[in-house]
Amino acid sequence: MIPRSVVAKHLARTAILRASTSSSSYPLLATRCLASKRPSSWRDSTLQNQTASYSGSATAAQSEKETITKLLYNIGSRKEVEQYLRHFSSVESQKFAVIKVGGAVLTDELDTLASAITFLNRVGLYPIVLHGAGPQLNNLLEKAGVVPDYHDGIRITDEKTLEIARKVFMAENLKLVEALEKMGTRARPLPGGVFTAEYLDREKYGFVGKITGVNKEVIEASIRAGALPILTSLAETPAGQILNVNADVAAGELARVLEPLKIVYLNEKNGLYNGDTGKKIDVINLDEEYADLLKQPWVKYGTKLKIKEIKELLDHLPRSSSVAIISAGHLHKELFTDSGAGTLIRRGFKLFHHNSLDQLDRDRVRKIMEREDPEVTSGQTSVSSYLHQLENSKGGFKAYGDEPYEVLAVVKNNDESGSGVPKLDKFIATKAAVLNNVTDNVWALLSKDYPAMTWIVDESDENKGWHFDKAEGSFSKNGKTLFWKGLNDVGKIETVVSQFLEAQTKDAVDAATSGASTFAAGQRRSFSTLNKSTNPFMGGRRQFSTSAAANKEVKKIGLIGARGYTGQELIRLVNNHPSMEISYVSSRELEGKPLEGYTKSPVTYVNLSPEQVKEKTQSGEVDAWILALPNGICKPFVEAVESVEEGKKMVLCDLSADFRFTDSWTYGLPEFNRANIPGATRISNPGCYATGSQLSIRPLLGHLAGAPSIFGVSGYSGAGTKPSPNNDVNHLRDNLIPYSLTNHIHEREVSHQLGTEVNFMPHVAPYFQGITLTVNMPLNKTMTSGDVREIYEAAYENEKLVHVLKGVPLVKENAGKHFARIGGFGVHSNGKRVVVVATIDNLLKGAATQAVQNLNLALGLGEYTGIPLD
Template identity: 65%
Template sequence: MLAAARQLSTRSLQARLVANSSTVLKPLVNTLHRKPIVSQQRAYNQDSTSEKETIVKLLYNIGSRKEVEQYLRHFSSVESQKFAVIKVGGAVLTDELETLASALTFLNRVGLYPIVLHGGGPQLNKLLEDAGIEPQYEEGIRITDPETLTIARKVFMAENLKLVDALERHGTRARPIPGGVFVADYLDKEKYGYVGQITGVNKEVIESSIRAGALPILTSLAETPDGQALNVNADVAAAELATVLEPLKIVFLNEKNGLYHGVTGKKIDVINLDEEYEDLLKEPWVRYGTKLKIKQCKELLDGLPRSSSVAIISAGHLHKELFTDSGAGTLIRRGHKLFKYNSLDQVDPDKIRRIMEAEDTSVKSGAHSVASYLRDLQAKKDVSIYTDEPGQVLAVVSRDAADPSKPAVLEKLLASKTAVLNNVPDNLWTSIRKDYPALSWRVDGKDAEEGNLDRSWHFERADGSLRNAQDGSTMFFYGIQDSDKVKQTLDSYGAKKPVGARAYSTFSHQRRGYSTQPAKRVGLIGARGYTGQEFINLINNHPGLELSHVSSRELEGKPLQGYTKTDLTYVNLKPENLKEHADVDAWVLALPNGVCMPFVQQVEKDVEAGDSKNKVMLDLSADYRFDDTWTYGLPEFNRENLHGATRISNPGCYATGAQMSLRPLLPFLDPHAAPTVFGVSGYSGAGTKPSPKNDPAVLKDNLLPYSLTGHIHEREVSHQLGTKVGFIPHVASWFQGIALTVNVPLAKPMTSRDIKAAFQEFYQDEKLVHVLDQGEPYVRDNSGKHFVRIGGFAVHPEGRRAVVTTTLDNLLKGAATQAVQNLNLALGYDEYAGIPIE
């Protein structure tokens, strides 16, 4: 069977932004750099450092910061010519030239120099057909007579210059190298004619190009020692080039974006040759081109370092394949064969020692020794030890021999950086899940900070967790269906620690409907407004959160209505009062703009003075939406950073809808024309303080425009998306709900189907985003609902302007619902706990 698909990181915007399109890079690159390469070369050199930083930040939109940075370090750790060999099929040059040029430009802007080798088969066949020459093949090899060779040389030169010109138009230096790299002898002159078998590679030609700062663009033409040109299959030439250079990546670009399973029709995400090759070739559907490609990759990778891998991918997804754990096409690698042992006697103890000394934080700090751990491990009766051939991962799982009904315990899980880059921990996890249907494990705070598997990796694989706030450790579990057993598991973990009042946070898995520990306590400051009331309603139905305080100056002393978990009375909390409430886990600030800063400053001061522990603070105003030290709380785009966050700025209602409407189209925006958002809100968005914007008499039979330029949501959306966006707000006569009509200038012609497909793929896993199959969403259908609806997807007949329509409830997904999502992620609950999912 095929190995499990590579790790999909948290449902972050990063992994899905690029999954949307095969043409994602061109608009981004154009936005960054459209300078004439001669007249402004000096300006380019001066700006290159800041430009690289900007593009690296753009990469954070396709993968987490940790993913992107670790892959950049990995790719930059070798000589430039050892980064990647990219083989480009002739069809790609015809159909996806601009996409390819954008992708290569993007790589070059972050300091990488892929070596590009292209074919030209379809172009050659067309010219041969025009010349009345029928292509001839023998055993899959093109028979090349003198006339065919003459036409082939013209084709290769023309296609080579076409790609170089496209790169130069993007401001990327490139050097055409149509010959002089490959030395060859005749493969069989009598049989194949002028077809070569490569006997040598002239690396100096390639290295000279890279030293000059230009991407080398090669063809698959070779020469004999006496100068006769010979035709060579481009795949074969790429493999020979890789054998000599030993790059980290060998990339074969095709239009299909990978290899596909012959029965299910699904794309194959990854093939680990060491584990799967023999069984894979026995599959009846593995034949013809698929079988040949897998065999070629096996022969190639067997002679390369284990760190090398082959990617079969489309041009538009190249960057996602290279910079994210999830990848995009088909990754083929030797892999790391995994072994499972049932006792320490079966394992080489030196292998365990090596990985523990390199990766175990407790051993590296001197807190524990390897010898003492091995001694304890030797005494265990029911234990499984997992490791790989080179010793880059280690897992130890034990069972309670006296009580087999208890879940197994993952005692240790270690992985080197190289193993993580090659997704070995994911294969290891698949094996553990197969062997153990229920498991619990503990991650120390230091392990989460310094180890190669961060806390989010564990959250993604767990059904629930319990965090010890005193020492920062977290206990995770999966596969425990019975709530009593969950409680026993968590209690046994907590009993080993000095437990203070509410020292633990609980991950409540909403699908299973249990909450096993005392609820987290939330203090709400500014509870009088409409958003505050909706937030109270959500907390009232939350399985793991409860209100501890509701603060309102106007309502002080009055009982809180509509909250049934306990009796609460409104209080009037001042900033200096907050440190007196040590049992509060999170403060939610539902205050007008410009009012919450004293509360935040006081909490920071109390924490610094040691008078209070740090608490989660979630601000519903706009005060911290432009402060990059705070986490921007739009979970659909920023989940990974919200796990465990302590300072969260909740987005604005209009800003949420506008970003939802534009994010999937970011790669396609016209860099010279800004999108425009026409927004209409119900009058609850104007707050409870009387004004014309919330006066039903003024709004009757009316539509009230306001803040027509420079609205704070206009600045917020532009800041978060990294591109200028125009926003024109209005207030209508209904109470609750927002309608947005978004005009989107496009960088290239697209169809309505293209636009809808981009949204459907981008939001396919989002529970609170509904993409309509047809028509436009209505405000009345979204009022009181917790999700966003997106539809319309109209495109101007010329294809260069799209219009998208979006509705959401300004008090729910635009405010209170999103606040609960953020609290859930920050405090360790399921993201949708307490939120009705329809």
């Protein structure tokens, strides 16, 4: 489950219009969604026509569908995208979404808007678009010498104003339709004929209408014909007199009739903002927050009116409907991920917290437990026995949830183990609750009552990542993970972890008993209680550590090719990793020598042949192999592993470029491919230049007007340990050496992964490690430096290994760091070209750190475990 604060990674218009040249792993999902959304009477012909005009062949159309669906996975997890597409595919096309577009958006963001709407249509959806034209109308009125006049916030519309308004609305309507048609998206202009109205008050407001009816047939006919309906906010009386109506009001009336899943108001600010803190509001749950929200001193004037109008609208719609206030560029994220991007407003449900069984609806408790509780569904316990246990629990309990019991959480005030720390005994939720972030609301409520507590989650839990996000520390043993938060006392952490160990298998009991005597002697086990800025393992989560003998969940790593600089960094990282240890380290040149810098156990370099790797894989002595070899060498080792795999596949992480273009291998750039790495067994670690380049370009992918140019400079460690002019210190002194000026492997890698051509010019400099990338990008719209920086800050807001700066990042400040830095954001005076600067350590985030990040995900560990985040 992704927190709502995670914001959209922008999708490229060019990528949407380009058929993918590589195979996709998601074709069935895209095909199902496109097919299920269209009425059967015209589905086949519509798809045929769109395919012919768009790509010219069935093969290209299928490739397009695959590309679109693959792009969806760049803005959300696989689970999120699939459940949202299934959800939207179950709704009639005309009930999917009503999108109200402000006139300023049509002027300033037309291409972005058309791209976003095209994207939705490409996955089989038919949003109904209604637009205003206020700024355009004011401009023309000023030119005509007509002074705009308002009363009670309503534009007074005389005959001259109405005459100009009709022309403006028609022109803006056709402008949007033409923009969509240019992208291959069929659209139908509907400047009239949808709304009927009567005069609001002719004497007071002139030709201003109050909507009395909506003609659905006009909209449905457009959709049946395979064209998006594009509406204006003009209405007609029964006698045919045209009246001006407020666009927001028109959107609301349209929503009341169609009852869509989403009502979207596009604005330039990408949401509503808290007037006190200046921060964007991610979610408003009206049933729970409305009364308190209206009491806030900053909620006044237009903001107050907008919230009241939305509340009145949603009160008359199904509870599944919601309002989103968002910018055009973030529309995909709002509709296809749990986290969203703008401000989501929904009715939600009131939350409860009870401390006795009599206050609970036992029938609803039974229903959710029988459906969602793994212990009940597996037969380990029954609902009756659990309720009886609660009734007799020492210290009592407190239950939390929402009105329909989509979420149920139970906290026992005193853990039975005697630790004295409250225990979150149950936290179960339906998929709908997860989808709508009800889980976060319940969590926030119980966290107010219980700032400190522990809980245990099965390692197979599909929402385990959500628990890691909420916890400050964790410890895994025998398929279970103990989480805790609010435990700032070292002794308390020791107690809860020891008691957790004692509750596991007999081996764990023996290990815990042995450890207990150590504690008694005053020798504490190693663990960290450092804060987020200093904790080298968990980025603020307190990580308990035991020896390999006590913790049988430690993963055994085999490292092939350890002589190089990257191999040495990997050894250091594994040495400090609480859940990994080195079993074998292979190097032809160092065979027989002790492994220096590794303190967990004595390890000697060996020279493993492919046959020996095969034997050790077959014997189960290794959980994962890291291949840190030059390009073109690792194939025999991969074949050796694959020749003995039966049942469970071995995890291979290759640091060379050998498999970066192979579809059967997972491309291991977690920031953009995180959902596909857990459980992966073949991981191709990206190149150092390629990682920095993609981090630099991808947030602006949807705003590119041409190929980016990348000027890259690396320290000489990037040239490896084999002597060459590019790592000869004397040759490099007072020098900067360009090399591989075209067709560099990283140029091809970045172009392949981004789906757009890039130009790359690498250089080597006379310092040891670190890369700087100066990336020049032409833009398809006018932007400011602040606009660009905001896009990057939003894209990487929750990425722990990507930092966005206001200034220009420097190599010397990032060398030895495990994260990339991005900054600069220099925009040309014409607003159509931006230069972004990135720095990355080629040996760490560009290689070794990223390999550990990938292995953590593939092996079921916390993503940042063992990676220093400061």
